[in-house]
Amino acid sequence: MKKREILRLVALNLLQNKFKVVLTSVGIIIGAATIVMVIAIGRGGQEKVAEQFKNLNAGAIDISYEEATENKTEDAKMGNGNFGGNQNMPGGKPDSSQKNGTDNKSNQNGKSAMGENGSAPFGFGESARGGNSNDKNRMNQDKIVLSEEDVEDIETFVPDISSVSISYTTKTTVDGGELEEETSYTVAGVTSIYAEISNLNLQVGEFLTKEEEENKEKVCILGATVAKEIFGDAVSAYDSTLYIGGRAYTVNGVLKEIGSVSSGISADDAIFVPYSTGVKYITGENISPTITVIAENLNDLETTIENIETVLAESYPNAEFTITDAGSKMEAASASNDTLTTLLFAMAFIVFIVGGIGIMNVLFVSIKERTKEIGILKAIGCMKQDILLEFLLEACFISVLGGALGVLVSLGITPIVKMANIPVSLSIAGMLTAMVFAFVTGVTFGFYPAWKASCLVPVDALSEE
Amino acid sequence: MENTIIKLEKINKSYQKGKTSLHILKDIDLQVERGEFVAILGPSGSGKSTLMNIIGCMDVFDTGKYYLNGIDISKQKDKEFTGIRNKEIGFIFQKYHLISTYTVLQNIVMPLLMRGMGFAEATEQCMDTIKMLGLEERLEHKPAELSGGQQQRVAIARALVGEPALLLADEPTGALDTSSGAEVLKLFNRLHNMGHTIVMITHDLEVAKSAKRIVRIIDGELHEDEKG
Numbered sequence: 001m002k003k004r005e006i007l008r009l010v011a012l013n014l015l016q017n018k019f020k021v022v023l024t025s026v027g028i029i030i031g032a033a034t035i036v037m038v039i040a041i042g043r044g045g046q047e048k049v050a051e052q053f054k055n056l057n058a059g060a061i062d063i064s065y066e067e068a069t070e071n072k073t074e075d076a077k078m079g080n081g082n083f084g085g086n087q088n089m090p091g092g093k094p095d096s097s098q099k100n101g102t103d104n105k106s107n108q109n110g111k112s113a114m115g116e117n118g119s120a121p122f123g124f125g126e127s128a129r130g131g132n133s134n135d136k137n138r139m140n141q142d143k144i145v146l147s148e149e150d151v152e153d154i155e156t157f158v159p160d161i162s163s164v165s166i167s168y169t170t171k172t173t174v175d176g177g178e179l180e181e182e183t184s185y186t187v188a189g190v191t192s193i194y195a196e197i198s199n200l201n202l203q204v205g206e207f208l209t210k211e212e213e214e215n216k217e218k219v220c221i222l223g224a225t226v227a228k229e230i231f232g233d234a235v236s237a238y239d240s241t242l243y244i245g246g247r248a249y250t251v252n253g254v255l256k257e258i259g260s261v262s263s264g265i266s267a268d269d270a271i272f273v274p275y276s277t278g279v280k281y282i283t284g285e286n287i288s289p290t291i292t293v294i295a296e297n298l299n300d301l302e303t304t305i306e307n308i309e310t311v312l313a314e315s316y317p318n319a320e321f322t323i324t325d326a327g328s329k330m331e332a333a334s335a336s337n338d339t340l341t342t343l344l345f346a347m348a349f350i351v352f353i354v355g356g357i358g359i360m361n362v363l364f365v366s367i368k369e370r371t372k373e374i375g376i377l378k379a380i381g382c383m384k385q386d387i388l389l390e391f392l393l394e395a396c397f398i399s400v401l402g403g404a405l406g407v408l409v410s411l412g413i414t415p416i417v418k419m420a421n422i423p424v425s426l427s428i429a430g431m432l433t434a435m436v437f438a439f440v441t442g443v444t445f446g447f448y449p450a451w452k453a454s455c456l457v458p459v460d461a462l463s464e465e
Numbered sequence: 466m467e468n469t470i471i472k473l474e475k476i477n478k479s480y481q482k483g484k485t486s487l488h489i490l491k492d493i494d495l496q497v498e499r500g501e502f503v504a505i506l507g508p509s510g511s512g513k514s515t516l517m518n519i520i521g522c523m524d525v526f527d528t529g530k531y532y533l534n535g536i537d538i539s540k541q542k543d544k545e546f547t548g549i550r551n552k553e554i555g556f557i558f559q560k561y562h563l564i565s566t567y568t569v570l571q572n573i574v575m576p577l578l579m580r581g582m583g584f585a586e587a588t589e590q591c592m593d594t595i596k597m598l599g600l601e602e603r604l605e606h607k608p609a610e611l612s613g614g615q616q617q618r619v620a621i622a623r624a625l626v627g628e629p630a631l632l633l634a635d636e637p638t639g640a641l642d643t644s645s646g647a648e649v650l651k652l653f654n655r656l657h658n659m660g661h662t663i664v665m666i667t668h669d670l671e672v673a674k675s676a677k678r679i680v681r682i683i684d685g686e687l688h689e690d691e692k693g
């Protein structure tokens with residue numbers, strides 16, 4: 001038979017069986033669209049994770065003290081190992097007032113334990129730090145507040161670190177610029193090294209300096225979003241006056257947009273002031289600072305964390321600090337994203353199977369109905385290969401149509417999914433996968449029954465009703 | 466050109482049903498010459514359709530010899546059967562067996578398309594037959610839009626267009642009322658007069674009488690009747 005005539009028959013059959021074509025296609029469309037979306041959502045998640053951590057220093061270790069964590073059963077990371085098993089660690093943790101009573105004791109126990117078993121990583125002991133009278137002050141505070149002294153301790157005693165900074169955030173009312181009324185903003189007290197640690201770059205001006213910090217000057221640096229909101233743009237913001245907590249600050253610079261969070265501060269949305277300035281004029285001593293340590297050796301963050309814990313334990317025995325490193329944050333985030341992707345793939349696989357079975361059923365039934373047609377064609381002398389080619393082309397057409405429509409549908413749903421705040425990232429690979437799915441299921445399930453029917457002797461095919 | 470269209474020699478056919486074997490056709494001998502109009506008459510279950518399927522190369526037989534227009538059928542493979550059916554035989558079935566999704570014209574030209582002819586050429590070649598059967602007005606209709614008699618005329622047209630050596634009809638009037646049946650039989654006589662070779666299978670003696678020769682099949686055995 002001429003190929004052109006076979007094509008004519010294919011077209012004729014497709015037009016004649018519109019309903020069946022639509023029915024079969026719907027299964028393929030849904031299957032293909034689901035596959036595109038699943039892959040897009042998986043990729044979207046990965047890209048979001050990557051985006052969040054793009055500007056994060058992988059060696060960054062954040063240390064903070066939160067009262068809330070005090071009563072939790074904490075993991076071993078929190079450094080109680082050095083005091084493990086002694087009478088100061090009963091099942092019920094002491095509240096902060098009890099703790100003050102036991103602090104001295106546990107401190108001694110801790111130190112002697114270190115001395116005996118040599119677990120102190122770099123040989124400082126009582127002799128190294130015993131004379132430091134600040135220890136006692138810090139220990140006897142009602143509330144543990146990490147301070148610049150702790151920064152110095154870490155800088156001095158923890159090896160393999162490139163820099164240490166301390167920062168805190170607070171919410172304060174701000175006025176000035178184009179603001180019509182006082183508005184609450186996040187104000188971050190940071191040291192001059194913060195910009196470098198957090199990969200922050202400035203659009204205009206310069207970041208806070210050591211001198212400003214030492215002199216407690218009333219200067220500030222604005223995040224990109226803040227500058228836009230208060231002054232319209234970065235250039236107008238520069239060198240303007242901003243009223244923070246009622247006091248006038250000079251805007252010394254505006255950051256470039258960065259989109260990431262560092263030391264718990266979302267840089268775009270924050271106003272940065274020198275650490276000491278903030279303490280003096282805005283917060284007082286009522287702050288919960290975060291110390292950020294940049295480790296030099298990314299492969300041995302564990303050791304660095306342990307060393308930090310040991311150093312902090314000198315000053316704050318029994319206290320449990322929350323220590324997180326950027327690397328494990330990234331790992332955790334991408335691990336949970338991987339889990340999501342795996343789940344989505346499992347879902348896609350189920351759709352694949354269920355959709356495939358649906359498609360198979362429709363095609364199988366429709367070809368069963370057409371067995372008689374195949375019988376007639378055979379009886380009047382149609383070659384098997386012509387019959388097979390005709391059915392194969394029909395199946396291909398339905399599959400490709402279904403696959404293409406499925407991809408279109410997924411393009412249509414994408415904005416809706418995005419509106420629901422789900423990160424989606426469409427990809428050519430995803431669309432190709434969907435097309436391959438459509439083609440494979442459509443052709444397999446469309447062609448196999450036709451092949452079976454064409455193998456029948458015409459008498460048997462004809463007797464099929 | 467062979468003058469003997471069908472030559473069956475001691476054809477036997479059994480169906481295996483579990484352990485028992487049903488002997489349906491028993492030593493069938495039959496010879497049909499070019500231009501003959503033969504009716505094979507027999508009661509239900511006598512093996513008419515089985516015989517027709519063998520003559521029409523749609524089924525295989527167990528033993529015996531079959532020459533169709535000089536071709537030794539027992540030596541052919543399944544694939545060649547298809548070509549033989551297309552070239553040598555025009556089928557007319559009791560239930561018409563038209564393809565319901567095709568138009569009348571598409572149904573009629575199918576045997577020619579299968580030979581590799583283009584649609585336009587095939588349509589042209591079919592026009593005489595279509596006119597003879599009075600189907601010109603119906604070409605774009607679907608089979609379901611036609612009466613039984615008209616559908617059978619379409620089936621006859623389809624059987625004729627390939628100019629086969631043999632027209633093979635199984636109960637061609639079986640689904641028709643008396644007057645449409647009579648019309649089909651009249652048409653067969655016309656075709657016979659035009660020189661076509663026709664083998665018609667029926668259980669109805671009245672129908673068989675319109676043929677020039679009647680062969681009776683009873684319980685799988687063939688008995689020659691009086692010549693008409």
Ligand SMILES: Nc1ncnc2c1ncn2[C@@H]1O[C@H](COP(=O)(O)OP(=O)(O)OP(=O)(O)O)[C@@H](O)[C@H]1O
Binds near residue numbers: 489513
């Ligand atoms: N595929 C088959 N398998 C088993 N037995 C069959 C098969 N086809 C036909 N038979 C048997 O062969 C016998 C003859 O069948 P056949 O169809 O040839 O009869 P028939 O003369 O055409 O009858 P009718 O006038 O009812 O069509 C019947 O007994 C039938 O049961």
Ligand SMILES: [Mg+2]
Binds near residue numbers: 513514515
């Ligand atoms: Mg029969």
